[in-house]
Amino acid sequence: MERVSYLSEITNTLTEFPVFKNQKLNAEIYKMKLHISDYIYSIKQNNKTEQTKAYKNYTNSYKTIQTLKTSLPKDDLELLNRYLAKIKTNISLIDSFDSTESK
Secondary structure, three states: OHHHHHHHHHHHHHHHOOOOOOHHHHHHHHHHHHHHHHHHHHHHOOOHHHHHHHHHHHHHHHHHHHHHHHHOOHHHHHHHHHHHHHHHHHHHHHHHHHHHHOO
């Protein structure tokens, strides 16, 4: 049940994600959203191979966003960080839930 709430929180965060003036950043955010959607789908399908692949793609996009965000104004930077933190926290909680469940 907990995992469902984490998945729901991620999905809600993705739908509320803001759009920024930086087009490269928006393009990378779009890619990250797709990778997270793939990650969620692979969890629901219980496909560990695809889950690992989607997670790797998500982390690569996340790192690229971290690089691109340096050019943002302070307000946009704070907003982006808030959304990224929500996503990262929930994915970490899902991963910890999965690792304790598999033991």
